[in-house]
Amino acid sequence: xxxxxxxxxxxxxxxxxxxxxxxxxxxxxxxxxxxxxxxxxxxxxxxxxxxxxxxxxxxxxxxxxxxxxxxxxxxxxxxxxxxxxxxxxxxxxxxxxxxxxxxxxxxxxxxxxxxxxxxxxxxxxxxxxxxxxxxxxxxxxxxxxxxxxxxxxxxxxxxxxxxxxxxxxxxxxxxxxxxxxxxxxxxxxxxxxxxxxxxxxxxxxxxxxxxxxxxxxxxxxxxxxxxxxxxxxxxxxxxxxxxxxxxxxxxxxxxxxxxxxxxxxxxxxxxxxxxxxxxxxxxxxxxxxxxxxxxxxxxxxxxxxxxxxxxxxxxxxxxxxxxxxxxxxxxxxxxxxxxxxx
Amino acid sequence: xxxxxxxxxxxxxxxxxxxxxxxxxxxxxxxxxxxxxxxxxxxxxxxxxxxxxxxxxxxxxxxxxxxxxxxxxxxxxxxxxxxxxxxxxxxxxxxxxxxxxxxxxxxxxxxxxxxxxxxxxxxxxxxxxxxxxxxxxxxxxxxxxxxxxxxxxxxxxxxxxxxxxxxxxxxxxxxxxxxxxxxxxxxxxxxxxxxxxxxxxxxxxxxxxxxxxxxxxxxxxxxxxxxxxxxxxxxxxxxxxxxxxxxxxxxxxxxxxxxxxxxxxxxxxxxxxxxxxxxxxxxxxxxxxxxxxxxxxxxxxxxxxxxxxxxxxxxxxxxxxxxxxxxxxxxxxxxxxxxxxx
Numbered sequence: 174x175x176x177x178x179x180x181x182x183x184x185x186x187x188x189x190x191x192x193x194x195x196x197x198x199x200x201x202x203x204x205x206x207x208x209x210x211x212x213x214x215x216x217x218x219x220x221x222x223x224x225x226x227x228x229x230x231x232x233x234x235x236x237x238x239x240x241x242x243x244x245x246x247x248x249x250x251x252x253x254x255x256x257x258x259x260x261x262x263x264x265x266x267x268x269x270x271x272x273x274x275x276x277x278x279x280x281x282x283x284x285x286x287x288x289x290x291x292x293x294x295x296x297x298x299x300x301x302x303x304x305x306x307x308x309x310x311x312x313x314x315x316x317x318x319x320x321x322x323x324x325x326x327x328x329x330x331x332x333x334x335x336x337x338x339x340x341x342x343x344x345x346x347x348x349x350x351x352x353x354x355x356x357x358x359x360x361x362x363x364x365x366x367x368x369x370x371x372x373x374x375x376x377x378x379x380x381x382x383x384x385x386x387x388x389x390x391x392x393x394x395x396x397x398x399x400x401x402x403x404x405x406x407x408x409x410x411x412x413x414x415x416x417x418x419x420x421x422x423x424x425x426x427x428x429x430x431x432x433x434x435x436x437x438x439x440x441x442x443x444x445x446x447x448x449x450x451x452x453x454x455x456x457x458x459x460x461x462x463x464x465x466x467x468x469x470x471x472x473x474x475x476x477x478x479x480x481x482x483x484x485x486x487x488x489x490x491x492x493x494x495x496x497x498x499x500x501x502x503x504x505x506x507x508x509x510x511x512x513x514x515x
Numbered sequence: 516x517x518x519x520x521x522x523x524x525x526x527x528x529x530x531x532x533x534x535x536x537x538x539x540x541x542x543x544x545x546x547x548x549x550x551x552x553x554x555x556x557x558x559x560x561x562x563x564x565x566x567x568x569x570x571x572x573x574x575x576x577x578x579x580x581x582x583x584x585x586x587x588x589x590x591x592x593x594x595x596x597x598x599x600x601x602x603x604x605x606x607x608x609x610x611x612x613x614x615x616x617x618x619x620x621x622x623x624x625x626x627x628x629x630x631x632x633x634x635x636x637x638x639x640x641x642x643x644x645x646x647x648x649x650x651x652x653x654x655x656x657x658x659x660x661x662x663x664x665x666x667x668x669x670x671x672x673x674x675x676x677x678x679x680x681x682x683x684x685x686x687x688x689x690x691x692x693x694x695x696x697x698x699x700x701x702x703x704x705x706x707x708x709x710x711x712x713x714x715x716x717x718x719x720x721x722x723x724x725x726x727x728x729x730x731x732x733x734x735x736x737x738x739x740x741x742x743x744x745x746x747x748x749x750x751x752x753x754x755x756x757x758x759x760x761x762x763x764x765x766x767x768x769x770x771x772x773x774x775x776x777x778x779x780x781x782x783x784x785x786x787x788x789x790x791x792x793x794x795x796x797x798x799x800x801x802x803x804x805x806x807x808x809x810x811x812x813x814x815x816x817x818x819x820x821x822x823x824x825x826x827x828x829x830x831x832x833x834x835x836x837x838x839x840x841x842x843x844x845x846x847x848x849x850x851x852x853x854x855x856x857x
Binding site: 310311321324325356358365366388389390391392393394402404405406408409410411412413414415416417418419420421423424425428429431434435437438439441442444445448449452453 | 652653663666667698700707708730731732733734735736744746747748750751752753754755756757758759760761762763765766767770771773776777779780781783784786787790791794795
């Protein structure tokens, strides 16, 4: 038996493959003496990358062969049916066989979700896994789910998301009794659809710390630790936010490079701009959790560099150590299966 | 008969009432010799405001009495039932009786929509009016609808939104054949719900310039002139964007005021920050259109100052002069009622 916390890495996934995943893995094992990483993929490519980044196989690092790679634009069903020896699939199967406590992939979201669901299955009582990520907000951050795995969600689905997300926030140490908000329209409008209204009732009646509706703007004011919504809305909210942040940063660049004087101002403002960047750096928040599965699966942004991918591995380690799926299962059992002796 | 383009102003609406609406009206009539504004509200309050801002009644400016005001937090049904002499209602009725070609209000959205729908009715073939506004994006702007009037939309509703929005973009002179995008999830996910998929087919088969799906982030890259979505998603997208922009501007302020050095940098960067502000100033984009009604109704932001309210009046003038409801009606007739001899 080994006392290591073992994480399987889809080392070929993402836009950068081993040139991001391998250096990230090396940094992480140096930081965590109790963590063992399995790099899954093409052995030649991985050995080359190890050499390039000054690492080697050992107690904390092993290579596992996988002959295929799921392309970033490959359809989930295609990947599921024809890529049975993909680095993504093999990494997930390490979790299924309990040789690893988590897997991390920067591969395509749809394929990862479909494969993880097929191989690991969902927890009892969970109809649909959800994607949950951290989003920076005023003087802090919050988590949000779902972000695109589920388009049409019933009130029960939204409630399940709230339970799963609360467990994750608690386990992460961010809040003891996470403030849970339901994303909804402004107060002036007719408030939300039936699903949201019914989910509000379920949350109100539960022992979760439900704080009521939050809106797209107020959620950035550190109103809630967890924001719950269906995947379509969550995806649009997250991407709109990214779109605006990118536009503003491009405008800042343009305006600072307009004249010699503004260039000088820009030079003097470098510490300010760097501090701003640090506070909003999406790389720091990389690593979305696929919640509701019988195992930990973390999705890194496809374009992640080594630093960003490190963060995704850290998320996997946290969730593995905190046994998130088991805790969610237990919580669901308390909530739903109390009468059934389960 | 008068040759003026007459606009009825709910002069009491919004957080600031006459202290925003009256100076805005005075600026607008000075700019447009062919425009006549009717200030609707409490005559004493309006006369006081006119005196304060150096204006007077005349050919281009008249006062119309209304004894009540719809509160910003009043329920739409309440306002509709009990406030029959509100400044909002009277302004809308000026449009109904064709004494005014448009009305503009900073009052509460729900009440404005409900009252406008009740008094003016929707155009034939339009089930639900939609709220459309301008949003700044990289080197330009786009329009988006719906923004909260309609929660659950069928494919046909989304298609109607696209038709109405296209007419508005064309008439505004922003694009001859407006690029119409449907807001959807990322390419990686299972794409959208059934409504969106079916709306895509309707748009594909129409003579609109449909460019396909756009995402929350790419819409800020000047991809489309018109972005179509249901009101829940549109509301969340718009508010998330505002929330992020506010957070970034607060962070900039904080970082620039951190030390004497950063304060100096901030001072030198003032022209840059002002230019940035100008490019993103929401006041400049104030004035949302309630499309699909038998008359022009423009909703100003409740918190609008005089400058922002001016923009909303300008939107009303444009839509009145361009006869937007008639053009939408005509376009819908061409599309839907061609076989019926209408």
